[in-house]
Amino acid sequence: MKQYLKLSLLTVSIGWLVYSCAKVDTNSPLTPSLGAPGVVTNVTVKNDSAKAILTYTLPNAADIAYVKAVYSLATGHIREVKASVYDNNLVLDGFGDTLQHEVKLYAVNKAEVASAPVTVTVKPLENPIWGVFRNMKVYPDFAGIRVITKNPTRFNIAIEILQDSLGQWFPYNGIYTSTDSINSAIRGMDTIPKKLAFFVRDRFLNRTDTLFQTLTPFYETAIAKSSYREYTLPGDAVSAWASNRVSNLWDGNWEHWPGCNITTDQGKPSVVTFEIGKLAQLSRIVIWDYAEYLNSGRGYYYAGNPRKFEIWASANPPLDGSWANWTLMATCEEIKPSGLPYGQLTNEDRTAGMAGFNWDLRSDVSKMRYIRIKVNQNWAGSYFQSLSEVQVYGDPR
Structure with a gap:
């Protein structure tokens, strides 16, 4: 038995030695060289x-x-x-x-x-980051700042934002996009002056000059959703299902069924009305569209998601459902960042939809308490609306 074991070990050792000697060098080209090729x-x-x-x-x-x-x-x-x-x-x-x-x-x-x-x-022509930089305007906004510029070639860019702290510049935030029309707000700032710096770069780390500005954000707070109430008026759109009430727009569920409000299509612009529970100087509203089910998964810019619509507000609306005593606060149009055809989405499109859409409201009007969303055209080309959540911001002091 011992002799058999010794013989087996010897056989394995010889086999491994033969394999090692004959092993192919996988780091070398598999095709032998025919010499240096000719030039292009x-x-x-x-x-x-x-x-x-x-x-x-x-x-x-x-x-x-x-x-x-x-x-x-x-x-x-x-x-x-x-x-x-x-x-x-x-x-x-x-x-x-x-x-x-x-x-x-x-x-x-x-x-x-x-x-x-x-x-x-x-001799390349000018990098598009320079056009984006020359067109860039930065303004104070409610609880933050707003960056507006154009990127007509849809170049992949980053707008880097730095903040001064005791004479040293540190990264603060950034805007990363390939959309052609950039109108982005950076929120979460106190209402004190801030020294900021802005430059544009591409993915190869080519960068523009730097724009320096001192900006003071406006006061703003989120109006507590606990005070929101349904306020259905004559002529308002009817919910398509009993579980899809307007009150779902402030239930904290911005993604899953049935925590949404989907209305029926009545062949005319659809309207939903609600109140925020107190008078406030309104600044903006964030609307989360309902993520529709597509062949590629959940998606936005589809079906009843509003494409062209209006935001109205009132301090004391008439009970007959008319538009008397209502003020147009914003005329809105959703723009898909990628510009792709209907039903096609990129990760940037989905990210924008998941973040919700910010719509600035007029600041030159008195305090308001009631909100109406009027959809003139959804992404399907009809009128019904498909929303998940809303959040109203302003100054209720």
């Missing part, structure tokens, strides 16, 4: 915003795997971009200036052997 030819350059597009002719060789470009960015970073052998163009991105940049082009074969470089010069 007929290279043309099209300069564009923050990038350049190269087209070329591949060398006549069967083992070409890809073409790569190597170049330096203004940040000092060396960037390498590759294109498949099935393409004849390369997009060189990441530029933060409009200077000339030298680019080296290589054809690389399946053995990872590169050709001699072909050198071309590109």
Whole structure:
């Protein structure tokens, strides 16, 4: 028995030694080199915003795997971009200036052997972050600040916000988006002056100059939902289900069925009315749309979610349901950040919907107590509304 065990161990040891000697080096190319490939030819350059597009002719060789470009960015970073052998163009991105940049082009074969470089010069057009920066306006807002600007090319940008503390600048907040119209509020600030700094950057850390401003936010507080009440008037929309009462709009459930208010479609703009329980100088209202069920999961900008609508307010509304003694506080339109067609969403679209939509209300009117939401067009193109939650803000002092 001992002899058999010794023989087995010897057999295993010899087998392992043979395997180790014959083991394949997986770090080496699987295809043997046929020598350095020829160079790419007929290279043309099209300069564009923050990038350049190269087209070329591949060398006549069967083992070409890809073409790569190597170049330096203004940040000092060396960037390498590759294109498949099935393409004849390369997009060189990441530029933060409009200077000339030298680019080296290589054809690389399946053995990872590169050709001699072909050198071309590109001169990218202005990075879109500069247009965003030049158009940027920053204002004090209720319990915070508001940043407004345009991003017509829908470039992926970040607006970084810094705050001064004892002469040192520290990151405070940021706005990260690719939408074309930026109108963002940063909340949660005290009503004391704040020294802030703003600049725009892209994902390659190219950045603009810095805008410095001292801003003093306006006083604002959330009107407690415990004082909200239904206040149905003649002509108001009818809830589609008994469980979908208007009072669901302040039950704290902004996502799940049946904690929402979905109205029937009566072939005309739909209206819901409620009161906030006290007179207040209104500043804004946050509306959470009901997340509809799509093929890809829950989603916004769909069905009865309001697309074009109005917010009205009154201190003492008539009981006949007419619009006498009502004041138009805001004309609103939901804009999908991605701009994608109906039913298609990005993560940014879902994030915006989950956060709720902030709508600023007129500050040049007296205190109000009653609110009406009038939907003139939902995302389905009809009139019924599908909402989950509301929160009214203002100054009830």
